[in-house]
Amino acid sequence: MTVVSLKRADEPRPAVQNRLGKIEIEDFGLRYETANGPVDAVSGVSLTVEPGEFVSIIGPSGCGKSTMLNALAGFLKPTSGAVLVDGRPVEGPGADRGMIFQQYSLFPWMTVVQNVEFGLKMKGLHRSERRRQARTLLGLAGLSQFENHYPDGLSGGMKQRVGIVRALATGPRILLLDEPFGALDAQTRLIMQQILTNMWQRLKISVLFVTHDIDEAVFLSDRVYVMTARPGAIKAEVAVPLPRPREHALIMSSEFLALRRGLMSLIREESLKAMGGEINADALKGLAANFDGHDIAKAL
Amino acid sequence: MASAAAPAAAPARPELPQAPPVAGSARTRRLGLRGAVSGLPVRPALVGFVSLALFVMAWHLLTTYRVNVYVRFANVPSPADVLASAETAFLSGTFFEHVGMSCRRILFGFLIAAAVAVPLGLLMGRFRLLREAVFPVSEVLRPIPAIAWVPMAIMLWPTNEQSIVFITFLGSFFPILLNTLHGMSTVDPVLVRAARSLGASEAATFREVYLPATLPQIFTGLTVGMGVAWVSLIAAEMISGQFGIGYFTWEAYSLVQYSDIALGMIAIGVLGLASSFAIRLIGRLAMPWSAAR
Numbered sequence: 001m002t003v004v005s006l007k008r009a010d011e012p013r014p015a016v017q018n019r020l021g022k023i024e025i026e027d028f029g030l031r032y033e034t035a036n037g038p039v040d041a042v043s044g045v046s047l048t049v050e051p052g053e054f055v056s057i058i059g060p061s062g063c064g065k066s067t068m069l070n071a072l073a074g075f076l077k078p079t080s081g082a083v084l085v086d087g088r089p090v091e092g093p094g095a096d097r098g099m100i101f102q103q104y105s106l107f108p109w110m111t112v113v114q115n116v117e118f119g120l121k122m123k124g125l126h127r128s129e130r131r132r133q134a135r136t137l138l139g140l141a142g143l144s145q146f147e148n149h150y151p152d153g154l155s156g157g158m159k160q161r162v163g164i165v166r167a168l169a170t171g172p173r174i175l176l177l178d179e180p181f182g183a184l185d186a187q188t189r190l191i192m193q194q195i196l197t198n199m200w201q202r203l204k205i206s207v208l209f210v211t212h213d214i215d216e217a218v219f220l221s222d223r224v225y226v227m228t229a230r231p232g233a234i235k236a237e238v239a240v241p242l243p244r245p246r247e248h249a250l251i252m253s254s255e256f257l258a259l260r261r262g263l264m265s266l267i268r269e270e271s272l273k274a275m276g277g278e279i280n281a282d283a284l285k286g287l288a289a290n291f292d293g294h295d296i297a298k299a300l
Numbered sequence: 301m302a303s304a305a306a307p308a309a310a311p312a313r314p315e316l317p318q319a320p321p322v323a324g325s326a327r328t329r330r331l332g333l334r335g336a337v338s339g340l341p342v343r344p345a346l347v348g349f350v351s352l353a354l355f356v357m358a359w360h361l362l363t364t365y366r367v368n369v370y371v372r373f374a375n376v377p378s379p380a381d382v383l384a385s386a387e388t389a390f391l392s393g394t395f396f397e398h399v400g401m402s403c404r405r406i407l408f409g410f411l412i413a414a415a416v417a418v419p420l421g422l423l424m425g426r427f428r429l430l431r432e433a434v435f436p437v438s439e440v441l442r443p444i445p446a447i448a449w450v451p452m453a454i455m456l457w458p459t460n461e462q463s464i465v466f467i468t469f470l471g472s473f474f475p476i477l478l479n480t481l482h483g484m485s486t487v488d489p490v491l492v493r494a495a496r497s498l499g500a501s502e503a504a505t506f507r508e509v510y511l512p513a514t515l516p517q518i519f520t521g522l523t524v525g526m527g528v529a530w531v532s533l534i535a536a537e538m539i540s541g542q543f544g545i546g547y548f549t550w551e552a553y554s555l556v557q558y559s560d561i562a563l564g565m566i567a568i569g570v571l572g573l574a575s576s577f578a579i580r581l582i583g584r585l586a587m588p589w590s591a592a593r
Contacts, residue, residue: 073497095499105494109512109589118508119498150589170499 021173021206022086023049023072029080030067040231042067045081047225047234049174052204054197056217058267059227059235060274065210067232069178072208073099085174095119098167102179104159106151112162113138113147119170134169141165141195157188161195168203175200177209181216190248193219201245214263215251218242226266229274236266377559382566385559399567401543402533405461406575409468410529417476417525418518424477425484425514426506438477446471446532450539464536464544471532472525479524483517484510516590519583523576530572545571 028045031038042064049055057065070076071083074093083090085097093099106115113134120130138147141161151159160180167175177196181189197220200207211217217224218240226236242255250256356379361367363378377385389395424431446467453463487510495509537546549564584590 073493075493075496093493093496095497097497099494099497101490101494103488103490105488105490107491107494107509107512109515109587118495118500122499122501122504152589166498 019051020086021049021051022084023047023174023206023208024084024087025068025072025081026084027081028068028071028078028083030064030071030076031079042078042232045227045232045234047237049206049208051173051206054200054207054209054220054222055225056209056211056221056223057225057227058211058214058217058263059232060229060267060271061212062230062274063227063270064230064232065227066178069099069176069208069210072174073097073176095122095170096172097174097176098170098172100160100163100167100175100177100180102182104151104156104163104183106159106162106166108151111148111150112143112154115151115162116166116169118166123170137165137169138162155188156184157192160184160192164196164199168199168205172205174206174208177207179211180209181213182211189213189216194248196220197244197246212267214260214267218256218259218263219246219248219251224263226263227270229270235270238263375558377562381559382562385557386563389560389563395548395563395567398543398545398548399571402537402545402571405465405468405533405537405544406526406529406571409465409533410472410526412465413469413472413525413529414476414522417473417521418480421477421480421518421521422484422506422510422514425481425487426510431481438474442474442478446528447535447539450536453536454540460540460542464533464541467536468529468533472529475524475528476518476521479517479521480514483514483521486517487513512587515583515587519579519587522579522583526575526579527572530568530575534568 025045025047028042029040030042031040045068057068059065067076071078072085072090074090074097107118110118113131116134116137117130120133125133135144135147138144143158143161143165146154146158151162154162163180181192184192193216209217209220221240224238224240225234226238227233228235238259240259242250360379362373363376367373420434424434449467449470453466454460457463457466491509491513492505495505500508533544534546537544538550541547545564545567549561549568552558552560552564
């Protein structure tokens with residue numbers, strides 16, 4: 001796969017209203033009932049994304065990052081607090097908020113171009129018009145030669161690229177990404193990050209990006225929210241004042257590394273909490289005695 | 301039996317020398333075989349042909365020598381007898397009337413079953429109340445073999461023809477319904493969410509996601525349903541028919557025309573094979589994306 005950048009600014013692009021796309025989450029809480037009583041998955045989270053801003057949420061697994069994204073997409077309602085898009089509460093799913101999932105979510109029975117057309121079809125666009133728009137977008141993403149392929153024949157990175165193009169085709173105000181590159185190999189991941197940042201640079205739409213990869217969050221974002229282990233809450237908010245446009249060489253810069261180090265220590269605390277606390281070295285010493293010659297405590 | 305197999309195996313042997321006579325590794329030998337047929341399914345076709353030939357040969361020998369080892373082949377018609385009776389049957393024309401009649405019944409029974417069971421299964425998969433209401437009834441009726449319905453069907457329907465079609469319908473109905481229902485339960489929820497977040501309404505999601513996602517299972521149901529439809533049809537025709545290939549086969553027994561029994565059986569086999577092949581073909585046309593897998 002080659003790196004494809006969306007370079008030509010004069011090409012037609014999806015309608016994007018720059019003033020729109022503000023996300024406000026106020027005192028968000030999600031509690032569900034279990035056999036052992038109620039459990040708070042998320043509690044008291046407030047965050048905002050300004051129109052055109054790229055914001056990431058990182059945190060340990062199970063901290064409710066995806067829960068908030070699903071609430072924004074309209075798939076679930078918080079048990080407390082409010083989820084607002086441009087000042088109005090989210091009532092249900094809609095094409096004004098594009099969503100990218102970690103699992104590949106292309107429709108296997110549609111070709112690439114049909115997948116991209118889907119949202120436009122739902123909008124009621126005429127067949128020839130939506131085909132024209134989908135083709136234009138696929139051309140911009142460098143995917144023209146695959147437009148008549150079925151998703152099953154594509155690589156993981158290619159599928160996610162098509163998924164992003166599909167979500168952008170309807171001209172959403174907001175893009176929600178739920179660990180979109182989590183299933184990809186390291187190399188493809190880097191390429192996808194570059195593609196996404198280039199795309200965003202052009203479109204300037206609001207992005208809320210959920211990940212547990214610190215490098216990814218720093219490389220892509222204007223701001224990063226760090227969440228605590230369950231019940232999920234905001235632990236810290238970190239601004240990323242790195243210059244744009246960004247290229248991957250950036251990750252070697254001292255500014256990047258400083259940000260990364262700071263976030264790393266914040267996350268580490270929470271990950272350890274999520275695992276049930278620091279590993280007790282003394283306890284392991286006793287354990288190691290049982291393993292002839294293997295000093296586990298030292299290894300850890 | 302063993303003596304029958306030995307001479308017939310001879311034609312299969314020319315395949316073997318294709319392996320390099322020089323001491324090659326397993327890898328080169330495999331490449332040699334592959335290379336010779338260049339990816340075409342020549343080998344399975346050849347093996348299939350040989351195995352069919354062996355079957356006919358065994359049949360021929362068993363009947364010519366009237367083998368009698370507990371199982372009695374004395375009255376079983378030989379392949380040549382069946383060929384002769386097929387010639388007469390093909391010329392007279394009544395044989396094709398029987399075949400045509402059976403095909404018509406299958407077509408009606410099966411198509412009505414598909415037309416009812418597929419939409420019902422889709423709706424049951426989508427609406428829990430409907431599923432809860434219909435599922436117990438279907439579970440009670442399902443284990444009853446279609447043949448057991450014959451007396452009831454004769455009472456229910458004004459004509460014999462209708463009761464036979466009804467039996468055929470019943471036979472294919474449940475496999476289609478259950479497979480469709482199962483298909484609905486395995487639709488990937490992330491695809492539903494993706495559609496909803498792209499602006500699809502409830503109805504559009506049903507049409508654009510649930511239906512195509514369930515198609516492979518629907519076609520599994522149709523294939524199984526077609527098989528059961530034939531089983532049910534033949535049974536019904538043997539019991540209450542006046543025409544049809546099942547009736548033809550049973551009547552041949554009553555009239556002591558033993559070679560016609562085998563002819564009828566072979567006809568049923570060919571028809572069953574042809575109809576499941578037709579469904580698979582339609583399935584492939586309806587689901588072009590699954591060919592890529």
